[in-house]
Structures are given as structure tokens and as C-alpha cells.
Amino acid sequence: MQMRNLVKAASQPDGLKETEIKDIIKASLPKQVNLINKVLLIPPDGTRAYSYAGMITNTYYHLLKDTCEVFILPALGTHVAMTEEECSDMFGDIPYNRFIEHNWRTDVVKLCEVSKAVVSEISDYLFNDSVAVEINKHLLDKTYDAIISIGQVIPHEVVGMANYTKNILVGCGGSNIINASHIIGAFYGLERLMGKDFSPVRKLFDYIETEHLKDLPITYVLTVTTVEDKQPRLHGIFIGRDRKQFEQAVTLSQRKNLIFVKKPLRKVVTYLDPQEFKSTWIGNKAIYRTRMAIADGGELVILAPGIERFGEDLEIDKLIRKYGYTSREKVLLLCENNEDIKANMSAAAHLIQGSSEGRFNITYCPRLMTEKEIAGVGYSYMPFDEAISKYNPNILKEGYNTMPDGEEVFYISNPALGLWADKAKF
Numbered sequence: 001m002q003m004r005n006l007v008k009a010a011s012q013p014d015g016l017k018e019t020e021i022k023d024i025i026k027a028s029l030p031k032q033v034n035l036i037n038k039v040l041l042i043p044p045d046g047t048r049a050y051s052y053a054g055m056i057t058n059t060y061y062h063l064l065k066d067t068c069e070v071f072i073l074p075a076l077g078t079h080v081a082m083t084e085e086e087c088s089d090m091f092g093d094i095p096y097n098r099f100i101e102h103n104w105r106t107d108v109v110k111l112c113e114v115s116k117a118v119v120s121e122i123s124d125y126l127f128n129d130s131v132a133v134e135i136n137k138h139l140l141d142k143t144y145d146a147i148i149s150i151g152q153v154i155p156h157e158v159v160g161m162a163n164y165t166k167n168i169l170v171g172c173g174g175s176n177i178i179n180a181s182h183i184i185g186a187f188y189g190l191e192r193l194m195g196k197d198f199s200p201v202r203k204l205f206d207y208i209e210t211e212h213l214k215d216l217p218i219t220y221v222l223t224v225t226t227v228e229d230k231q232p233r234l235h236g237i238f239i240g241r242d243r244k245q246f247e248q249a250v251t252l253s254q255r256k257n258l259i260f261v262k263k264p265l266r267k268v269v270t271y272l273d274p275q276e277f278k279s280t281w282i283g284n285k286a287i288y289r290t291r292m293a294i295a296d297g298g299e300l301v302i303l304a305p306g307i308e309r310f311g312e313d314l315e316i317d318k319l320i321r322k323y324g325y326t327s328r329e330k331v332l333l334l335c336e337n338n339e340d341i342k343a344n345m346s347a348a349a350h351l352i353q354g355s356s357e358g359r360f361n362i363t364y365c366p367r368l369m370t371e372k373e374i375a376g377v378g379y380s381y382m383p384f385d386e387a388i389s390k391y392n393p394n395i396l397k398e399g400y401n402t403m404p405d406g407e408e409v410f411y412i413s414n415p416a417l418g419l420w421a422d423k424a425k426f
Contacts, residue, residue, distance in 0.1 A: 001036055001146045003028045003219035005240035007248060015225075015233030021052070025059045028221070028239045036145045038069045040138055042167055043150040045074045046086050046275075047282050050232040050417060051152035052223045054090040060148060061094050068145075073100045073138055075151065075171025078178060078346065079282070079312045100138060108134035108174035112212040114204065119180070122207060123200045126187040127180060133208055134174025139216060150221040153238075153249040154257050155419035157288035157353055158185040160199035161253060163222055164246040165209045175346075181205075182349035186328065190353060191292055195258055195419045195426065197250050206243070222249040226256050227417050257418040264295030264422050267409040271393045274306025276416070280320070280364075280377075281312045284354040285416045287362060292421035293410075298360040301409075303393060305384055308368040310377060316347045324377040325354035363387075 008024045010016045030036075041060055043053040057072060064070050072094060074082055084096045101107075116130045139147060149167045156162035158170075158181055169177050181201045185193060193199035222238040222245060236252045238245040270286040277283040286302045294300060311317030319341055323334055331352050335342045342348075355378065356362055363380040365387035374381040390403075396411040403409060412420065 001030055001032070001217055002241060003146065003148065003221075003239060004030060005242065005245065007236070007238050007240075007245065009236040009252065010234065013233075015235050016237065018055070021055065021234060021237065022059050024237055024239070025056060025221075026063060028219075029063065033064075034067060036064070036068045038144050039064055039071070040141075040144045040147045041070065041072045041150065042075050042147065042172060043072065043091070044152065044167070044171065045076050045079055045082050046090050047079065047277075047416070048152050049090060049276055050225055050227050050414075052225055052232060052234045052237075053150045053152065054092065056150050056221060056223070056237075058092040058094060060150075061091075061098070070098060071100055071138070072098050073102055073136060073172065075149075075167045076102045076104070077171050077173065078104055078316070080278075102136050102172055104174055104178060107136055109137045109140055111135050111140070112208065114207065118207060119204065122203045123184045124188065126200065127184045129180075131180040131204070132174075132176040133169065133212065134176060135168060136172040139168065139172060145217060147216060147218045148221060149218055150223075152223050152225060153246065153253045154224075154417070155195040155253070155289065157190050157194055157285070158182055158349070159201045159205065160193040160196045161202070161250045163249075164220055164243075165205040165213070167220075168213065168218065169205055169208060179345035179349075182346040186331075186349035186352040189328075190288060191425060194288070194292070195254060195421070197247065209243075220245065222246060224249055224252045224256055225417075227414065258426075259418050259420045260423045260426070261293045261410070261420060264298070265290075265293050265410045266295050266298045267301070267407065268294055268298070268412065268420075269301045269303065269391045269396065269409050270412045270415045271303045272306065273414060276306075276414075277304065278306050278308055279312050279317075280307060280310045280354060281316070281350060283307050284350070286412075287354055287356065289415045289418060290412065290420050291356065291359075292419070292425045294356075294360045296359050299363060300356070300360060301363045301365060301382070301387065301391060303365050303384065303387055303391065305367040307364070307366045311347070311350075316344060316350075319344055319347045320351065320377055321373075323351055325351050326378060327355055327357050328352045 151163040310320040367384040371381040
């Protein structure tokens with residue numbers, strides 16, 4: 001059963017009020033809601049803490065729990081499962097036994113196979129193989145009358161603009177589609193796709209949606225948000241199945257989440273909140289989202305007090321430690337000559353995405369990892385305490401700062417919340 005199509009954009013700069021958000025969520029429910037016996041909610045995990053998905057999920061749960069069974073399947077992709085405490089922090093008072101853990105290696109079933117010919121054409125012939133598409137088994141469980149996919153539209157390093165079908169095919173996907181989508185995006189080039197619709201990966205997702213997902217009772221609830229003083233603001237909510245709702249969200253996100261700088265930046269300092277960023281797999285958004293703004297020969301300093309590993313997945317963590325972050329050309333050679341990385345193409349993609357391709361220096365400043373570990377994957381190292389004595393996040397303001405010694409730095413308190421670019425490179 002489909003939810004109603006609804007769009008609500010904020011009329012004020014500070015976004016929609018909580019009462020407005022709850023009203024539109026309630027209005028999205030079908031008139032025959034009493035005929036719904038079982039619902040699957042698919043929100044993002046804690047790496048999208050500012051998406052408003054936590055509050056929206058909680059609202060749907062309380063609207064539905066008295067008349068039907070409600071389960072929540074966080075769209076983890078390859079991320080580590082959420083703990084009970086993390087679920088409580090993000091989703092409020094939903095009982096923990098309502099949550100289902102997605103395992104991208106074991107909890108999936110085959111939906112379809114996209115032919116080599118279709119994949120080649122869609123990917124501009126960058127990836128010339130068929131793709132087996134596997135998704136979480138609960139999505140194909142016909143006892144669910146409604147599936148509500150909740151998430152944030154924002155510039156993204158793999159697909160161009162996050163969410164919509166990505167929440168299903170990657171967030172709840174299996175290894176084949178995750179690997180293929182990541183490597184297609186990496187081969188196509190981050191600068192060519194970030195902040196834009198109709199990337200090769202998005203075209204692949206569109207094809208799967210049209211040909212193979214259309215009979216599933218999915219409704220997409222898409223948000224566009226910004227954050228000011230650590231307070232999220234919801235500027236628009238887009239509910240429906242049609243691609244046009246996603247396109248409307250993309251247009252709003254491009255207005256709200258793209259930040260153009262006056263000139264290429266020589267020094268960028270970013271901060272990774274330890275509650276949100278525990279691995280470079282996620283924390284390297286500091287690299288993806290700033291690379292188009294940094295000058296050749298410049299430096300990116302990443303203040304990373306919570307980073308304790310490279311990969312979210314143990315096997316991928318080992319691969320990153322083994323090969324390090326490096327250029328597209330070197331990764332292509334690695335994939336030709338090493339079966340372990342060839343079998344984990346999402347890891348290969350991250351090796352490319354986490355490299356500056358030699359354009360600028362990347363200095364990681366962790367509290368929980370050693371200089372040997374950081375240098376071993378190709379980054380420069382500075383101890384966290386030393387870094388914050390020079391670049392104190394409690395003193396720096398968003399954007400341009402002039403330090404006591406005259407150095408100019410550009411500070412970003414959470415790089416996951418936008419895309420920074422030199423307009424000439426966009």
C-alpha cells in the first residue's frame with residue numbers, strides 16, 4: 001500500500017517547525033490505514049544524524065504501532081550495526097526489539113541481474129560486467145503491506161546526490177551492487193558527479209527501480225536539511241514514489257548544501273564529531289566533500305578524535321591497511337594483480353576516493369590511532385592534542401579564519417553536511 005504523495009517546503013530560513021513535520025507525516029498515511037497490518041521503516045543510521053530521519057521514523061512508529069506491526073531496518077550498507085544506545089539516541093523511545101540489523105553479506109536475496117550490455121552503456125563503458133542485485137530479504141517479504149524509506153538528499157561521492165533508491169540498493173543491498181556502484185562512481189570521477197543528478201550510478205539505480213523494484217510497496221520520504229550551531233533545520237520534505245519528488249529534493253539540496261568558495265583554498269580544517277565518525281570509511285567525507293575547493297599544493301587537516309579504524313567491515317579494514325589510499329591508476333593496477341582487492345571493489349573505490357590524487361596533502365589528527373597506522377595508508381599525521389592547540393574547534397568559526405600567525409584557514413565543523421567547491425571546478 002502506497003503512502004500519499006506530498007511535498008512541503010519551508011517558507012522561513014529556519015526551516016519547518018516540528019508541528020508542521022508531524023502534520024505532513026500524518027497526512028501521508030493512506031485513508032485505509034486500518035488495512036495495513038505490517039510496515040517496514042527504512043531510515044539511515046547514525047551517520048545521518050542531522051537528516052531528521054530519527055524524528056520522522058519515531059513519528060511514523062507512534063502513528064502506526066497501535067494498529068499494525070512496525071519494524072525498523074536501518075539502511076546500514078557496509079556500516080557497523082547500531083547499538084541499543086545509538087538507536088535510542090537517534091530514534092527515541094522505539095523499543096529495541098523493533099529494530100532489524102542489515103548484514104550486507106548474509107541477509108540478502110537476489111532481486112535481479114542487470115546485463116553486461118545495460119551496465120556498460122549506463123556506466124559510459126567504465127564497467128563492463130553484469131551486476132547481480134541483492135537486497136535485504138525483508139524487502140521481498142510479502143507480509144509487509146508498506147515499506148517506507150526515509151532519508152536525506154545531499155551531495156554524495158558515489159551516486160552524486162544521496163538517497164531515493166540508494167537507500168534500498170546500497171543501504172539495504174548486498175555486496176555485488178555495493179561493489180559495482182562504488183567502483184563505477186570512482187572510475188567516473190568524484191568531481192564529475194558530486195552534487196549532480198543523473199550520474200552513471202544513479203542511472204543504474206533508476207534502471208533497477210523501473211524494471212525490478214516497481215512492484216514493491218515502497219514510499220520514499222526525502223528530506224533536505226542544513227545545520228546551524230549544531231541544530232538541524234529541515235527545509236523540505238518530499239514524500240512519494242515518483243522520481244519527480246526526488247528531483248525536487250535535488251534542486252533544493254543544490255541550493256542549500258552546495259557552498260561555493262571565492263577562490264581555491266590553501267588550508268582547510270575539518271572536524272569529525274566522535275559520536276558520528278569512528279572510521280575513515282565514513283570520516284573521509286572530509287576529503288570527498290572538500291576536494292573541489294582545495295588548491296593544488298594545499299592542505300586538508302582533519303581533526304578526528306573518534307577515528308579508531310579505517311574500514312567499517314573487518315575484511316575491508318585489512319585491505320585499506322594493506323594497500324593504502326592511492327590514485328585511480330594505481331588502484332586499477334592493484335585490481336588487475338590482486339584477487340583480494342578485486343573481490344572487494346567497494347574497498348577499491350574507497351582507496352581512490354580517500355586519496356587526493358597527489359593534488360594536496362591530507363593530515364589526519366586522531367586521538368585513538370598511531371602515527372604508524374596513519375602514515376601506513378598514505379596520510380600525514382599530527383597528534384590530536386597538538387592539532388587542536390593550533391586549530392581549536394571551539395574558537396574557529398565556520399568559513400574563513402585568520403590565525404594569530406597570519407595563516408588563513410577555512411574551517412568546516414561537519415563536512416558531511418554539504419559540498420564545498422570552487423565554482424570553476426563544478
